[in-house]
Amino acid sequence: MEQQTLFSKESDLPLAARLRPRNLDEFAGQTHLLGKGKVLRKLIENDVVGSMIFWGPPGVGKTTLARIIAGRTNATFIDFSAVTSGIKEIKQVMEQAEKNRRFGEKTILFVDEIHRFNKAQQDAFLPFVEKGSIILIGATTENPSFEVNGALLSRCKVFVLQALKTEELVGLIKNALTDERGFGKYDVEIDDDCIELIATFANGDARNALTTLEMAVLNGEADGDKIKVTRETVEQCTSKKSLLYDKTGEEHYNLISALHKSMRNSDPDAAVYWLARMLEAGEDPLYIARRVTRFASEDIGLADPKALQIAISAYDACHYIGMPECSVHLTEAVVYMSMAPKSNSLYIAYERAKKDALTMLAEPVPLVIRNAPTKLMKELDYGKGYQYAHDSEDKLTDMQCLPDSLVGKEYYAPTEEGAEAKFKARLQDIKEWKKKHGSK
Numbered sequence: 001m002e003q004q005t006l007f008s009k010e011s012d013l014p015l016a017a018r019l020r021p022r023n024l025d026e027f028a029g030q031t032h033l034l035g036k037g038k039v040l041r042k043l044i045e046n047d048v049v050g051s052m053i054f055w056g057p058p059g060v061g062k063t064t065l066a067r068i069i070a071g072r073t074n075a076t077f078i079d080f081s082a083v084t085s086g087i088k089e090i091k092q093v094m095e096q097a098e099k100n101r102r103f104g105e106k107t108i109l110f111v112d113e114i115h116r117f118n119k120a121q122q123d124a125f126l127p128f129v130e131k132g133s134i135i136l137i138g139a140t141t142e143n144p145s146f147e148v149n150g151a152l153l154s155r156c157k158v159f160v161l162q163a164l165k166t167e168e169l170v171g172l173i174k175n176a177l178t179d180e181r182g183f184g185k186y187d188v189e190i191d192d193d194c195i196e197l198i199a200t201f202a203n204g205d206a207r208n209a210l211t212t213l214e215m216a217v218l219n220g221e222a223d224g225d226k227i228k229v230t231r232e233t234v235e236q237c238t239s240k241k242s243l244l245y246d247k248t249g250e251e252h253y254n255l256i257s258a259l260h261k262s263m264r265n266s267d268p269d270a271a272v273y274w275l276a277r278m279l280e281a282g283e284d285p286l287y288i289a290r291r292v293t294r295f296a297s298e299d300i301g302l303a304d305p306k307a308l309q310i311a312i313s314a315y316d317a318c319h320y321i322g323m324p325e326c327s328v329h330l331t332e333a334v335v336y337m338s339m340a341p342k343s344n345s346l347y348i349a350y351e352r353a354k355k356d357a358l359t360m361l362a363e364p365v366p367l368v369i370r371n372a373p374t375k376l377m378k379e380l381d382y383g384k385g386y387q388y389a390h391d392s393e394d395k396l397t398d399m400q401c402l403p404d405s406l407v408g409k410e411y412y413a414p415t416e417e418g419a420e421a422k423f424k425a426r427l428q429d430i431k432e433w434k435k436k437h438g439s440k
Contacts, residue, residue, distance in 0.1 A: 015214035016207045018181045020064050027061060027068065028172045028206060029164040034065075040159055047073050051129050051136040053114065053144050053153070056161030057322070059205030062139035065161075066110040075106035075135065090124045097133045107134045114138035115147035122149045129155050143319070163204025163284070170199045172206055173213050188217055190229035197231070201238045203282045203323070212237055252283075256291055259334065263292075264299050268338035275334050276327075285326050289315035292333050303343035303418035310336050341418030349412040356406060363403035396430060398437045 021027045024034055024041060033040040043049050049069055054062040070077035078093055097107035109125075111117070128134045129152065136156060140147060144158055164172070173195050176182035198216065202209035215237045220227040255278050262270035278288060293311040300307040314333035318326040372382035387397035402409060414424035 014211065015176060015182055016210040019176055019179060019210060021061070021068065022071070023068060027064065029060060029168045030065075030161055032162070033159055044069055044072055049073070049108070049135060049137075051134075051156045053138040053140060053148065053156045053158045054161055055140050055142075055144055055158055057141055057163050057204060059202075059207035059209075060161045060163060061206065062161060063110070063112055066137050066139065069137065070108060070110070073106070073108060075108045076100055077108045078110065080109055080111045087121060087124055090121060094124070094128050094133065097128060101131075101133045109134045109136050111136065111138045113140065115140040115142040115144070119149055122152050126152055126155075164202075164206055164209075165204075166196070166199045169202050169204075169206065169209045170195055173198060173209055176210055176213055183217055186217075187226045188220070188229065189226055190216070190220075191231075194229060194231055194234045197234050198238070200282045203284070255283075256288070259288070260291065260295060260299075263295055263334055263337040264342065266338050266342070268335045271334040271338045272331055275330055279323065279327055279330070285318040285323055285330060286315065288330055289318045289333070292330070292337060295337055298347045299342055299344055300337065300340045301343045301346040301420065302423050303341040303415065303420040305419060307337060307340050341420075343415045343417045343420050345412060345414050345420065352411045356409065360403075360405065363405060366400055366403065368399060369401055394433060396433050396437075398434050 024044065027034060032038065035041065054065060056062060066079075067077075076097075078097075080089075080093065093109065097109065100107045114122075125134070125136055126149075129136050136152075138144075138148070138156065144153055144156075148156075177188050177190070178184045194216075198209055198212050202212065212234075216229045216234050217227055219233055219237065220229040221233075222228075255274055259271055259274040259278070262274055275288065279285060289311070293308070293315055296307040296311040310333055314326075314329045317329035367381050368383065368385045368387075370377070370382040372378045377383075385399075387399045389395050389397050400407060412427070414420045414427060416424060
């Protein structure tokens with residue numbers, strides 16, 4: 001449990017701690033949860049919070065939000081760390097919470113990094129959550145579906161906190177320069193490009209942005225009462241050179257396009273270069289992983305079905321460990337995609353089918369493949385004549401599955417590339433069998 005000493009001074013605290021939001025109006029980001037009229041804001045303002053878990057990356061305000069709740073509630077608030085506490089400490093806190101309950105007083109227990117608790121430790125909370133001795137608020141950077149016991153998770157509402165947008169971080173930095181708790185008492189000169197650079201490299205992490213700003217200001221060029229922060233100072237503080245990149249602008253789309261087209265052109269060297277350009281400029285690795293996953297089916301498809309598995313595994317790795325460690329997993333994925341045989345037949349198949357689906361929306365499902373769960377449906381010939389493929393020797397039937405107006409339409413045209421050549425041969429065998437057995 002956290003406790004300040006009588007001798008601690010606010011001026012001794014890091015900038016991020018000094019500027020910790022004191023209320024919802026000062027809170028940056030998470031408008032999907034805390035905007036006017038949003039559910040979490042209403043719960044907090046009306047002091048009717050229940051047990052919940054805040055799931056999100058570092059520096060997005062999980063602990064801060066719990067402290068804001070503490071400031072608005074009539075309950076006893078206990079700040080608990082999963083890193084330093086064990087079963088003994090949990091039991092002590094639960095005993096105190098139970099006493100509070102008997103006197104009609106609520107206890108809110110905030111557990112930071114709840115995913116670090118093992119099953120036995122998490123189980124220790126369960127009976128007290130069930131009978132209302134405590135309102136549990138957990139914070140985690142890991143997926144609670146995997147890291148929190150099912151029984152405990154089912155009694156908590158999960159709120160997903162998102163990485164802050166660059167513009168939100170820019171606003172946070174500018175506020176730090178004017179707020180008296182920050183650098184408002186000083187004459188700090190820093191241009192908008194440097195502020196944007198700090199915000200970009202923070203990669204959605206408010207704590208990172210404020211820590212970098214503090215380092216840059218403390219290492220700025222002092223001239224009387226003025227402190228000048230140069231671009232060179234900012235780059236030294238981030239240990240990175242500035243790269244031309246705007247995650248919401250044209251260069252963002254230019255670089256992802258370059259990566260996509262390099263993989264499509266089977267050029268692993270170019271693909272790895274464009275990957276590095278994005279990651280080192282602060283791009284979200286999960287965004288890149290999502291694009292690689294799309295590529296695996298759009299440009300490779302059944303020419304190498306393993307490509308999709310590789311892409312999904314890379315996404316999972318990025319989610320679990322983040323940057324900078326996940327750079328190697330993305331490198332493995334983009335090199336694999338570059339070297340794999342290429343086929344866009346699945347993309348073309350869907351686009352062809354989509355065109356017909358949008359222009360022929362009223363085409364009825366053939367009666368033969370309709371479900372018939374009721375007597376009336378059976379009387380209307382739903383499912384009449386249905387042929388169960390597994391009952392046939394060849395596991396094939398000549399049953400018509402397309403609407404009458406689309407009979408004979410072909411959407412999927414496999415190529416000869418990689419493993420898709422086998423799918424092409426199989427499809428040809430199926431068509432010949434159906435032609436021989438009378439299918440339209």
